[in-house]
Amino acid sequence: MVPTSEIARVDPTRRSALIALFVGILAIAGGYTAAFSQGGTPTWAPWLLALGIPITVGAIMILGAARGARGVGPLKFPFLFVVAILAIGFCAALALPATEGSLSGLWLGLPARAAVVIYGVGLLPIVVLPIAYALTFETQTLSAEDVERVRELGRAYKARSEASLDGEPAQPDDE
Amino acid sequence: MTGALSHSSLIQVALPSAAQPAVIAVGVLYFAVIVAISAWAARRTRTASDFFVGGKGIGLIALTVASVSVSVSGFAFIGGPGFIYAVGLGAMYIVLPAAVTNVMGAWVLAKRMRLLGEARNLITIPDAIGARYRSPAAQGLAAIAMMVGIVGYMATNALAMGVVINSIFGVGLGWGIWIGMGITLAYSASGGILAGIYNDVFQGLLMAAASVLVFLFVLNFGGGLGEISRTILAHDPAFLGPWGRLTPLAALSFFFVFSMGSLGQPQAVHKYYMLRDPLQLKWYPLLKTLGLVLVLLLYFSVGVGVKAFVLSGRLAPLGAPDQATPALLLNVTPIVLAALVFSGVAAATMSAANSFINIGAAIVTHDLPIALGRPVKNELLWGRGVTVVIGVAAAITAQRSGTTVAFLGIFGWGLFASTLVPALAVGLNWEGATRAGAIASIATGLIVTLALETAAYRKAFTFPAGVTASAVAMVASFLVFFLVSMLTRRTAPSTLDPDVRLVMEL
Numbered sequence: 007m008v009p010t011s012e013i014a015r016v017d018p019t020r021r022s023a024l025i026a027l028f029v030g031i032l033a034i035a036g037g038y039t040a041a042f043s044q045g046g047t048p049t050w051a052p053w054l055l056a057l058g059i060p061i062t063v064g065a066i067m068i069l070g071a072a073r074g075a076r077g078v079g080p081l082k083f084p085f086l087f088v089v090a091i092l093a094i095g096f097c098a099a100l101a102l103p104a105t106e107g108s109l110s111g112l113w114l115g116l117p118a119r120a121a122v123v124i125y126g127v128g129l130l131p132i133v134v135l136p137i138a139y140a141l142t143f144e145t146q147t148l149s150a151e152d153v154e155r156v157r158e159l160g161r162a163y164k165a166r167s168e169a170s171l172d173g174e175p176a177q178p179d180d181e
Numbered sequence: 182m183t184g185a186l187s188h189s190s191l192i193q194v195a196l197p198s199a200a201q202p203a204v205i206a207v208g209v210l211y212f213a214v215i216v217a218i219s220a221w222a223a224r225r226t227r228t229a230s231d232f233f234v235g236g237k238g239i240g241l242i243a244l245t246v247a248s249v250s251v252s253v254s255g256f257a258f259i260g261g262p263g264f265i266y267a268v269g270l271g272a273m274y275i276v277l278p279a280a281v282t283n284v285m286g287a288w289v290l291a292k293r294m295r296l297l298g299e300a301r302n303l304i305t306i307p308d309a310i311g312a313r314y315r316s317p318a319a320q321g322l323a324a325i326a327m328m329v330g331i332v333g334y335m336a337t338n339a340l341a342m343g344v345v346i347n348s349i350f351g352v353g354l355g356w357g358i359w360i361g362m363g364i365t366l367a368y369s370a371s372g373g374i375l376a377g378i379y380n381d382v383f384q385g386l387l388m389a390a391a392s393v394l395v396f397l398f399v400l401n402f403g404g405g406l407g408e409i410s411r412t413i414l415a416h417d418p419a420f421l422g423p424w425g426r427l428t429p430l431a432a433l434s435f436f437f438v439f440s441m442g443s444l445g446q447p448q449a450v451h452k453y454y455m456l457r458d459p460l461q462l463k464w465y466p467l468l469k470t471l472g473l474v475l476v477l478l479l480y481f482s483v484g485v486g487v488k489a490f491v492l493s494g495r496l497a498p499l500g501a502p503d504q505a506t507p508a509l510l511l512n513v514t515p516i517v518l519a520a521l522v523f524s525g526v527a528a529a530t531m532s533a534a535n536s537f538i539n540i541g542a543a544i545v546t547h548d549l550p551i552a553l554g555r556p557v558k559n560e561l562l563w564g565r566g567v568t569v570v571i572g573v574a575a576a577i578t579a580q581r582s583g584t585t586v587a588f589l590g591i592f593g594w595g596l597f598a599s600t601l602v603p604a605l606a607v608g609l610n611w612e613g614a615t616r617a618g619a620i621a622s623i624a625t626g627l628i629v630t631l632a633l634e635t636a637a638y639r640k641a642f643t644f645p646a647g648v649t650a651s652a653v654a655m656v657a658s659f660l661v662f663f664l665v666s667m668l669t670r671r672t673a674p675s676t677l678d679p680d681v682r683l684v685m686e687l
Binding site: 020024027028031032034035037038041042046047051052055056058059062063066067069070071072073074088092096099100104106107108110112114115116117119120122123124127128129130131132135136137139140143144147148149150152153155156157159160162163 | 270273276277279280281283284285287288289290292296299300301405406407409410411414415418419421422423424428429430433434436437440441444459460462463464466467470471474606607610611613645646647648652653656659660663678679680683684686687
């Protein structure tokens with residue numbers, strides 16, 4: 007049986023999430039760097055943030071939720087949905103023409119572009135993510151067995167610390 | 182979620198006097214409840230664990246409401262609606278991340294920190310960094326970075342409390358600061374975080390009730406959201422554009438800083454240690470997100486509603502954007518609702534102050550001594566003493582210089598984000614992260630934030646529109662963390678204890 011530590015080290019989900027996180031941060035860095043251009047912020051700079059932010063947010067959630075060889079299991083669907091919602095919301099706000107005016111049609115009380123952002127980016131993830139978290143909690147996040155395993159290792163750590171004859175702290179100094 | 186902005190906005194605005202009998206009566210009642218809860222909690226505080234993490238015995242509902250309370254601060258009630266009034270819907274990008282931040286924090290940090298607390302009896306955020314990297318140096322540096330941020334938060338919080346209490350009771354700013362800080366200190370020093378949590382529960386419920394009632398009132402008064410939008414669109418259509426009057430880069434930058442940055446906010450992250458049963462985390466993100474939505478209803482409705490009321494002539498033009506909430510409350514809403522909201526603002530500032538005082542005391546009495554290899558023997562006694570010192574120092578600083586205090590309050594959120602997010606949030610989920618990477622990242626966040634904020638404050642440097650010191654520092658901190666960890670990756674496996682490794686793999 008492969009030790010869990012080995013599984014984690016080669017876990018492709020976490021590796022992919024880390025790469026995506028790095029790429030997302032690079033995209034955001036690119037957007038900010040472009041803003042320092044002498045001619046002012048180029049029109050493409052916000053697009054880097056509009057794409058980099060959903061990637062970054064999605065990547066760090068996947069990094070946190072991934073569990074060994076199991077990866078993120080059924081959570082891939084809500085993650086994909088939320089990354090898509092954020093990207094579509096931001097990009098739609100950038101791409102759609104500004105048509106707000108006194109004759110604009112309203113979506114749930116707001117002009118179309120604002121509604122996409124407020125209801126899409128601000129409310130839709132609430133309907134999906136916390137529910138997905140709760141529904142997959144025992145299988146994907148934490149079970150009573152997991153807690154007991156951690157407590158056991160914690161007890162072993164404490165015993166080692168107390169057994170230390172010279173009274174050195176269990177947490178060693180920096181090398 | 183919006184602490185740094187909250188304080189500066191409360192400082193800049195001289196809140197109008199609300200000292201009417203109903204407001205004073207509700208204010209007195211509010212403080213009486215605080216005193217009663219504090220007296221009860223003080224009797225239950227017997228150990229350092231009780232004092233700093235509530236004995237890790239807080240129930241799900243109490244912890245959720247308390248976490249909402251400390252996450253919001255007075256910005257949601259005063260500065261935020263004023264910001265919307267000034268720049269339109271672009272200001273919503275500060276609060277929109279609330280849709281993802283709670284569940285993101287749950288997946289990335291909550292389980293691992295709660296389990297680390299279970300295994301190691303950890304009580305602070307630097308504790309977790311120290312355990313993850315087996316490094317007192319990383320723990321100490323994280324503690325120093327947090328302390329710098331807390332100094333800023335505390336001074337501005339003290340001033341914000343003074344402004345609000347002066348508005349309610351008309352006692353003057355100086356007395357307002359000392360009354361607010363005195364009451365906060367009384368319950369912080371006697372009951373520690375236990376008193377703080379149960380006061381936060383009361384304060385959070387008060388804030389939610391005030392927010393929902395104001396939201397319903399504004400919709401009713403304005404004839405519904407559609408009618409409010411029509412009024413604005415007829416006069417100022419850009420206000421209801423997806424970015425408001427902000428540039429797209431500025432609005433998106435808010436989203437980035439307030440989403441990813443949430444993973445480094447100690448007042449919220451610290452709460453993960455306190456939950457009685459780790460398995461109760463199951464419902465925590467859902468409940469907290471719903472709570473935040475309720476509390477933030479006022480933010481949106483007052484900002485948009487007051488804009489429409491002013492444009493339609495139902496409300497006189499505002500002297501300053503931050504007058505949006507006071508103008509609505511004192512001129513349009515029933516006075517009891519105004520009283521509730523003013524008490525809610527006082528609650529928000531006191532709740533944030535208590536949380537930061539407690540975290541600061543833990544840093545001074547727990548993290549820094551550990552980093553220096555000289556742990557304190559009686560952390561409870563020292564914790565109480567340091568709590569008083571921090572509170573008094575904050576109150577004195579708040580009275581000294583408005584501009585200095587405003588400067589201190591600017592960088593809190595960004596400093597926590599840039600120093601803690603990579604080392605803590607990524608580090609607890611990536612075995613390849615190294616001690617050197619963590620230390621370099623924390624140092625980068627600290628130095629870049631302080632340097633850029635100071636340069637901008639002294640007008641030695643101007644950022645392009647949409648770029649902030651917080652965002653630049655956080656990006657730099659991430660990149661340094663990845664780069665240094667990659668360069669030193671051969672040392673990564675040796676920095677993990679078996680129990681920490683298990684916590685990271687689960």
